[in-house]
Amino acid sequence: MSPLDLKTNLSHDQLLERYQLLCKACSSDSSIxxxxxxxxxxxxxxxKHDLVELTRKGCPDNITDILKAMDNELVRFREFCEFPSLATKSVVGIGGGFSAGKSSFINKLIGHKCLVAEVDPTTSMPAYVMKGQDETIQAINxxxxxxxxxxxxxxxxxxxxKLIYGSQVGRMLKSAFITLPDFQWQNLAILDTPGYSKPEDQNWNERTDANLAKAQLNSANYIVWVVSAEAGVISEDDIKFLDSLDKKIPKYVLVSRADKRTEEDVPKIIELIKTTLANRGVNVIDVVPFSTRxxxxxxxxxxxxxxDxxxxxxxxxxxxxxxxxxxxxxxxxxEEEQRLGNRRLHKLNRILTLAxxxxxxxxxxxxxxLVKQELQQLTQLKDNLASLNHVFFxxxxxxxxxxxxPLPEPNALELMDLKEIDLLGMLRQIREEQGLEEPIINPFADLFSQPINPKVIARILRRETPPDYGFDALMTGELFNQLPQLLRQAQPVDDIIKLLDEVK
Structure with a gap:
């Protein structure tokens, strides 16, 4: 579109206001x-420089993801420095495709029409809504x-x-922060994210890339995913996108524009979405319908x-x-490259010994x-990374x-993801894979294989206690001497414990 095609028709005062907005958007005056x-x-x-230079000497295949994650975290850290109150909030990220009804849902939820419902995907920005003393709107350029x-x-x-004002200020802003005195959740901040798109989508832009939307939602503590009821199903793109998000973040699915479907259709749509997500391994807290009407x-x-x-x-x-x-x-x-290098060196030394x-x-x-040189380079690279890590933290x-x-450097143990291991289930799976039969165990098979007094065993199994056998006598007499053997051989042990309680 050429400048001649723009139908601005702005008055002098409107042009002046727009110019002042452009000046603000270009400002380099920081509040910090x-x-x-x-x-x-x-x-x-x-x-962006030192770490990138280090990667030129050796890096993993996913170094692009590592650098992008670092950069995204740095953006969020800058937001924290400009708006420290955001750091104390749990972020609820609102995600979904274009025109899914995210902004309309947020406006209805907070009781304020502070978000524009139909923003241009190429100029929209992530917007945080949270509680504050005054009603303000701020943005980071x-x-x-x-x-x-x-x-x-x-x-x-x-x-x-652009059509109305002849400018695109939105492209110069990275994120917005809205505070409302009557926002009802003290510890939450709602994050409105732009819809995601794929490169072949007509709406695709670097500001709407799926990777950008993913980074924003993965930074949230909780996710509400909005799906329009008009489609009747959840799209394959939505399923793949949800599945790509951090599995640890709780997810809640909201079906917007439920009034566009009949009352009979809505429960079927809800059930279909639940079943589809469950079959695809996408865990969600719930799927609920919603309408702004x-x-x-x-x-x-x-x-x-x-x-709440x-x-x-x-x-x-x-x-x-x-x-x-x-x-x-x-x-x-x-460290893995060093292990592989040492293994190669060990094999070559063996060959050299036998040759x-x-x-x-x-x-x-x-x-x-050659391997020694590679190991030396890896050692130097590891030392450089450790030095950079120290300076950074x-x-x-x-x-x-x-x-x-407080932002101290965490140690590796603190970041270990300790998960419960179903050892019994793993053993059963191995048994099934190897075609082994279920073992038959007789807990009393060898009970009498040792020279134990049969009368004592008979009394235990029949739960008989002689009149002169008090608990102290049992613990100091013949039964006490036999207990270790009984506990080793008799199953289940809980039965022996119950018996002793009865004797006591």
Whole structure:
């Protein structure tokens, strides 16, 4: 579209207001002090330059994911520095495809029409809504500075912005923060995310990439996924996207625009979505219908009850842990490469020991020298990574101290994902795979194989106790001497314990 095609028709005052908004969006004046800003710049240098340079000397196949995760975490950390109150909130990420009804749902939930329902996917930005003393709208621009917006300015960032105003301010803003005094959840922040799209989608843009939407939702503590009831099913793209999100994050599915379907259809749609997600291994808390129409019978009460439950759980800052996980992923790769290198070196030394041919010995020595050089490079790379890790977390802790938030470097043990192991189930699976039969166990098979007094055993099995056998006598007499053997051979042991209780 050329400038001549723009039908702005703005008055002088409107043009002046738009110009002032553009100036704010381009501002480089940060609300944080110069020292903190310098420390944040140093963190960014470590991630985007020093760490990248290190990867050129050796890195895992998923280094792009590691660097992207680092960068996304740094963006969230900058948001925390600009808006410290956000760090104390549990984030409820609202996700879904384009025009699924996410913003309309949030407006209805909070009782304010503060989010534009139909934003242009190429100019929309993630927006946080939370409780605050005053009703304010702030945003972070591409210079990582916080600016204040009026409701009118924020509402103007729609798909018609360029047509009406001849500008696209929304493309210069990274995220928005809305505070409301009457927001009912003290410990929650609602995150409205732009719809995701695929590269072949006509709506695709770097601001709407599925990876960006995934990063935003994976940063949340809880996820509400919105599906339009008009389709009658949950799309394959939605299922794949949900399955790609962090499995540890609780997920809740909301079926919007339920009033567009008949009352008979809605329960069937709900059940179909539940069954489909269960069959695909996507775990969700519940699937509930919803409509923004006042006369529709699909209320928000189930969602509000769920939000109330989430509000009871206080969040803990995870910046240090999330950064550390990425460093550990890189470190684990280097350690594995070292193990493989040492294994190759061991094999070559064995070959060299057994070789009696001069040419073979020479080739083995050349390979040994090559492997030693690789191991030396890996050791140097690991030392450089450890040094970078130390500098990074020293600076991170320093920033945390300035903000009054403890951000010490976590150790690897703290980040271990200790899961319960079903050992019995694993053994049964191995037995079935090997075609072994279920063992038949007779717990009393060898009860009398040892020279034990039969009278004592008979009394135990019949639960008979002689009149002169008190508990003290049992513990000091003949039965006491036989108990270890009985406990080793008799099954189940609980029966022996119950018997002793009765005797006592």
């Amino acid at each position: 002090d110069a020292n903190l800003k310098s420390e944040l710049a140093a963190l960014e240098q470590l991630i 591409t210079n990582n500075c916080a600016i204040t917006l009026t409701q009118a300015e924020f509402s103007s960032l729609t798909h018609e912005e 006042k006369r529709a019978k699909y209320s928000l009460e189930p969602v509000i009850a769920q939000m 439950a989430w509000n009871e759980t206080l969040t803990v800052l995870q910046f240090a842990q999330n950064f550390k996980r990425q460093f550990l992923a890189y470190q684990s790769f280097l 009696d041919d001069d040419e073979l010995t020479s080739d083995a020595n050349d390979l040994i020298e 020293t600076k991170l802790k320093k920033i945390g101290d300035r903000a009054g938030v």
